[in-house]
Structures are given as structure tokens and as C-alpha cells.
Amino acid sequence: MSLHRALARHGPAGLGLLLGLLALGPALGPGFVLRYDMVFVPDPPLVFGPVFGSGGSGGFPRAVPSDQVVALLSAVLPAQVAQKLILLGLFVLAASGAAALVPPGTEDGRTAGRFAAAAFYAWNAYLAQRLLLGQWALLLGFAGLPWAVRAAAGGGSTGRYAVRLAVALVPAAIGGFQATLVTAITVLPVAALTRRARAVPGSLLVIGLVIGLLSLPWLVPALGARAVTDPAGVDAFAARADGPFGTLGSLLTLGGVWNAEAEVPGQGSWAVAAVRLALTAVALAGFAGLVRAGERRSRGLAVAAVAGLGVACLGAFAPGVLKGLIGWWAGFGPFRDGQLFIAPLVLCQALGFAVVVHRLGRLGAAAVAVPVLVLPTFALGAFGRLAAVDYPGEWRRVQAIVNGDPAPGALVSLPWGAHRAFAWNGGRVILDPATKMFSRPVVWDDTLVVERRAGGAIRVAPEAPAARRIGDLIRGGQGSLTAEFAAQGVRFVLIEQSNENEFLSRLSGASPIFRGEELLLLRL
Template sequence: MLARFGPAVLGLACGVLALGPALGPGFALRYDMVFVPDPPVRLPGGFPRAVPSDQVVALLSAVVPAEIVQKAILLGLFTLAASGAAALARDALPGGGIVPRLAAAAFYAWNAYLAQRLLIGQWALLLGYAGLPWAVRAAAGGRAGRLTVALLPAAVGGFQAMLVSALTVLPVAALRGGGGGARAVLSSVLRGGAVVGVLSLPWLVPALGSDAAADPAAVAAFAPRADGPFGTLGSLLALGGIWNSHAVVPGQEMPALATARLVLAAAAVAGFVRLGVVPARPAWWPGLAAAACAGVLVACAGAFAPGVPRALIGWWAGFGPLRDGQVYVAPFALAQAAGVAVVAAALRRSMPAPVAAAAVAVPMLALPTFALGAFGRLGTAEYPEEWRRVQAVVNGDPAPGALLSLPWSAYRAFPWNGGRVVLDPATKMFSRPVVWNDALVVGTGGGRRIRVAAESPRARRIGALLAGPAAVPLTGALKREGVRYVLAGGVDENTFLSRLPGATPVYRGPELLLIRL
């Protein structure tokens, strides 16, 4: 029982411990992690970042309350990641016993990459991260059916999850052991590429038809940064380095903890390299090694050679996903998890069993403040009733037209959410298109700020209208942009309505004002 279910139970325990207060009543809302009550199923606008993840959540929420769906997904991430890493360790060390498998499971379900991406709210990306071990095993086996099933979590996650998976799966398919010559390699790559391509269609088709633009300035804004005393490269090697300092685990920069993580990373890399030189190395080792190196190089490019991704994005907006290079460290995290299993197996052979078993706890001891919702950075909140009322009014109107969400800022810090910064919930609540300001201003330290232009042409046009003289009426211009409703929070009603002659306020609440044009 322990050998079969132990890694999954350990992953679930890691999830409960890491999420902590985020498992309480209500929704966990932080940065890009936005779940809303009764989410509608609707087609995306602009670049399809939340496709098909939003649609899947909406379908599940029609059966189970949305807040339960969120908690199940978050706990499932940890469980799937841990059990997959343990299965990969079993491939690497068939007779290694349960300790190496549990060590790999603990490392993959409790590290800086997972913690930082969770704290920035990228749960959809983490679906791909959680399924990555299973996808690697399936790609190494060369069976398209198994690979399709293994990639389903990434397919639900959407573009970032699938790009990270493709970076890992295709080298594994190309370099898997067994020989067969160039024709067999090509056939394996084509099968893997076909599976990846088909599962990417839900986001790839709208992306190719989107008029969204990518700003090369985003490379500097989202480049990896140091989150400890060992610089950017040291942070990346220890699986950290996210660009947003508010997504860093509390106390992560402490020298003792940073040193422990870097030593653990070095030992894991050494274990992974050792795994590659044994005669019976697993079939997935060469491909995973190549993917790990490629992912680290992509991350380093943003920090140390930003001209390369800037030039690529300037040439074609399709290279826009390269701007957040630290995302692609995921296969390196999986390689380290396999290396940790090798180290744990060596400890098991040379030390008493209790000492070797203690290796399972090392990842948690190296990042202890990830526990309890990163010491309170994750929590829950209930939407005020006025949000539900506005949602009912707008979604109950059959007339076409978009909703314009104000104030003109993508992220908000609501008092009812404990002051935690979160993407505007209006982007998820309504069955009609929502126009919002997808431009970003990112501070880089020393008072310097980088402005990343909006991707949506309509958002850029409406932003210019809102920035115009206060005496200029907006009603006609907004109607020409296809806007039917304006949802405004925290504005002076009389002053704002003076810019919308002929408009009708249809709801007034303590926080929200809904206006129909």
C-alpha cells in the first residue's frame, strides 16, 4: 500500500500544508489566480491565455460550486506532481525501494518553482508542470495514446502549460533509447509532435487569429531576477528567480535557506548526471537532459542576453511566450527530482534506514515558509453580494456588446480580499466580452519602471479615449467600440457620468457602479 499510494498521499499532504488557509471557505484570489462564482462559458477575446482552462472551470462549476472546483484543482496539482515524480524515480531505480520515490515526490511537489508560480497565481501553467513526469514517461515509451492522456492536464492549462510540455516531450521522443536509426527517431518525433499539436488546437487556433500584439519591452520586465544572495543564476539553479518580488516565498532570501536550496540543487544535478552514465539508464534520460538544458538557456537569455528574445518578439509576436523565461525551468525541476531520487538511494545504501528516510523532508526544510499559504500570502475571500448582482444583470441581458471595466488597471487590491493583489475579477464573470487594461507597469528596482504596452488593439484605443480631456464625452466613441456596459469601481459617480451623456445607471452599490450605454 505504501509503495503504491505513498507518493500520492505525500503529494496531497504537501498540498494541504502549502495551501493552508487557502483551503478555507471562499475563493483564493491572488494575481492571475481568479476564480469567480458561476463562471460563464464564453469564447475568449485577445490572446487566449486562459483557454481552455476557463472553459473547463466553467463546465465543472455547473456541477460543483466554483470554490470547490478551485480547491480540488490546487490539491490535485500537488498529488499529480508527486505521484508522477515518484513513477519517474521508479523507472530510474527499479530496485531502489520506496525512499527514493518519496524523496523525488517531495522535491517535485515542494520547491521554489512551484511555490513562486502558485503565488503569482499561474495554476493553469502548474497543471502542465504536474503532468510533466507522466508525459515524459509516455513519450519515452513511444505510445501516442498514453502521451495523449498524460498531456491532458497541460492541454487544460493552455498555452504556457503546453509550451513547457512540448519543450520537454519532443526531445524525449527524439532521443529515447532503443536505437532504430534516423527513421525511427523521425517517426517518434512526428507522433509526439502530432499529439502536442492536436491538444494545442483549443488555444492555438484563436491565437493565430488574434490581433493581439506583443511588446518587446516585456522581455526586460519579465526577465528572471535574483531572489537570494547568489544572484540570478544561483536563483535559477535553485529553481527560483521569478520576476515578481511579491511572488517570492517569505524569507526565501535568507542566506541559510538559500544556501540549503543551492546545495540541494547541486546534489540533485549530480545525481541526475550520475543516472545518465549507468549502463541501464532510463530511456527518457537523454531527452530530459536536453530539455532541462534548453529550459535553463531560455531563462538565462532573458536575464543575460535580452537582445535575442527582444529581436524574436519584434520580428513575430508568436515569440511572445519567451518573455517570461523562468517558466521554462520546469524540465530542470523534473531532472532535479530524478537526481534527488538517486541521492536518496545512495544514502539508503550507506546509512541507517531512518537517516536515509529523512531525505524526504529535506525539500520542505529548505523552503519551510512555503507552508500555511506561504505564511498567509494565500488566503480566501467571499465576493461581496454586489458583484453577484452586477453579474446577474449583465449576463441576463441578451443584447450584444462588450463590458468596459474600470478603473483602467489590470490588477486590484480589494479590502474584502485582504488587500491581496488580484487580476480584475470582471475579466472572468461575464458572458459578454470584457474590455480591460492589459498593459502592465513593472518596477525593476531603484525607482525604474518598465511599461509593457497593451496587447489588445481595442484596449489601446479605449485607453487613449479615457486619457483624453475630461470635458470630452465618451458615449458615442465607446458605442463605436462595441461597448454596451461600463462597470466602474471607486469612481466619483457625478463626475464620471458627466462623460457619458445619455447613459443609464442600472446598479449602484458601495463599491460598484454599472452603467448601460
């Protein structure tokens, strides 16, 4: 293989690795990267049955099967190493997949186009914002999306088609229900508008069966869950403006996530937003050229992008419709966070940018750096918003005590709130690590309170029945909780020391079995 061909074939993956190293920066140091939903823990337990992915509290299985895959990896690698390999793998998989979708052209032009697509898809506001929200499992599906599109548009016998599709869908399957849903919305129109008319029904059936089989780890517990979805989440999770061009402008420039803390530094400034909008216009013009040229996958991708953008706009511009759907059936809950469905639009723009770079010929090589230059503050962990830290030793000691106890029973984590901001984590907000550390059901408050820029807050009620019951007991007065917790099957209560006085008097008779500087563990 010539050097030029080797570069064209393997170079995009190498570029993805370089972009990952640049984006993560300090997060690649010793320790764990902990931010919002990204909670990796030392020695994560491998658990099945009622604990599998739902914390044992009856909520929707949001971390299935991603947590179990992490636990399996951590059985052969240190958990912090496994996390870093996963995060770097996102960039490599995304870059190489986008490059593989670039249509054929002249050899020099196609090489530049492949690198351009790789750079765009591995460095954009969508990936940055979702990473800063800690949604690494969703990003697995995003990174694997180009490969899924390639497999869905491919030919061959039914058996070979199904095998290739199943392999391509593995990242989304590991990512769980959100990653799988975004992928399904993308690959179905691609298959319908790419394959021969006679093969379309069979292809769609194969896609449905493969997605259904790969979804069983989260689909089975989801169907059996007694969780509820609060329609108030539509207002909390709706796409929002993160720049001067409004909500629609933010979505078109691949931003618009609901949480303002997920913005990279300076993202909302006029200069940065204007340059990103100009890049969007160029990329969409390039993609429109693909569609006009009849490139077979582009039509299906265009349909998926329009559909995804429509879902993203629904919560922002027609919230009543989505609230009505959720009130009718909780299964519409995943559409609350509509911005995540613009993933196919990101892929369209990456391919469109590749087309433009291809037309520049040899000058196109310099344009590969443009995606990085228009969002420079994504570098170095978004200027320190991502960093590696280690858990204090007492977390590991509590984990060993609880996981070493053979007696059944759940653990209640207090104070009663989903998120924490520890000093040892630089004050970064994370989901309570107790939800991931123990091999028994953990009952925690999955209520979400979203502060609005205009003032006030939106309170999204908890999904899990056990969380609602325990929450009612805690808020029910100042009486003893010991007997009530025991009646709910609770064996351990884990309390942050700063909240000890609030709860200890209500847990008379419980035995303190560990007391550290930060944590107090009680056994009922």
C-alpha cells in the same frame, strides 16, 4: 497486494495530498483564493465564439481552455470547491508523476527514492513562486510533466503510443499555451534520445500531431488574433535574482521569477539560499549519476533542462536577442518569461534527489522531509499570502444583471488598469475579476506596469486592439465617452465607486442600473 507494495504504489500520491494541504493551509477555507492571475469567480460563464478566452478584445487567448474547463466543473460543483480540488490536484499529480519516473532499484531503496522525488517535485521554489503568481493553469502542465515524459519515452505500437501520449498531455492542454510549450520542449528531446533510432522520426511526428490537435482550442484564436507583443516585456519579465547568489544562482535553485511579490517569506536570506543551493548541488550530482549510468530518459531530460535554462538566461543576459525575435514575430512573446522554462530542470533535480536518497538505503526515509525543511515558509499559504475570501454580494448582483441581458455589446471595466487590490481580499493584488465574470466581451486595460527595485517602472503596452482603442479614447481628453464607447460596441460600463467622479461626468446619458458600496454599473 502487500502493504509495502501498496505504499510504494499509492504512497506518493498521498504524500502529494499532504503537501498540498500543508502548502495551501488557510486557502482551503470557505471562499475563493484570489491572487494575481488566479481569479476564480462564482458561477463562471461558459462562453464560446469571439469571447472564448480572450475577453472579446482581440488579445492572445491566455486563458484557453482553462477558463472553460473551470466553467464546466463549476456547472456540477460550487466554483470555490472546484478551485480547491484543482489546487490540491496539482500537488497529487506532481508528486505521483515524479515518483513514477524513479528508475528501478532495490525495493526498499526505490520506495524511499519515490517518496523523495515526490516530495521534491511537489515542494520547491518554482511551484511556490508560480502559485503565488496565481498561475495555476501553467502548474497543471508542470504537474503533468513527469507523466508526459513517461509517455514520450514509452514503447508500443503507433496507435497505443499516441493514445498514451494524448492522455498524459491532457493537463498541459487544459493549462493552455504556456503549459503546452514547456511540455513540448521537454518531451521532444526525451523521445528523440530514448526511443530506437528507427522509431524516432515517427515518434516525433506523433508527438507533433498530438500536441497540435490538443492545442487547437488556443492555437486557432491565437493565429487569428490581432494582438501585438511589446518587446519591453523582455526587461519586465526577465529572470531576476531572488537571493544572494545572483540570477543564475536563483535559477539553479529553481527560483528567479520576475515578480518579487512571488517570493516566499525569507526566501532571499543567506541561510535559506545557501541550504537550497546545497540541495541543488546534491540533486544535480545524483542526476549526473543517472546520465552516466545510461538511464534512457535522463539524457533527453538533461537536454531539455539545459535548453530551458538557456531560455531563462536569454532575457536576463541577452535581452537584445529576444527583443529582436519578438519584433520580427510576436509568436516569440511567450519566451519573455523565461524562468517558467526551467520546469524540466526541476524534474531533473527531483530524480537526482531520489537517486541520492536511494543510495542512503534505510536512512533515506528521513531525507524525504528535506525539500520541506529547506523552504519551510511555503507552508500555510506562504504564511498567509494565500487565503480564501468570498466576493461581496454586489459582485454577484452585477454578474446576474449583465449576464441576464440578451442584448449584444461589450462591457468596459474601469478604472483603466488590469489589477485591483480590494480590502475584502486582504489587499492582495489580483487581475480584475470582471474579466472572468461575464458572458459577453469584456474590454480591460491589459497594460502591465512592472516596478523595478532599482527605481522607475517598465510599461508593457497592451496586446489587445480593443484595449488600445478604448484606452486611447479614455486618455484622449476630458470629453464625453458615451458616443465613442457606443460606436465601439460597448453596452455596459462597470466602475469602482472610488473612481466614480473621474468617469461619471464623461458618461452623460448612460443609465445607472446598479449602485452598490463598491460597484457602479451603467448601461449605454
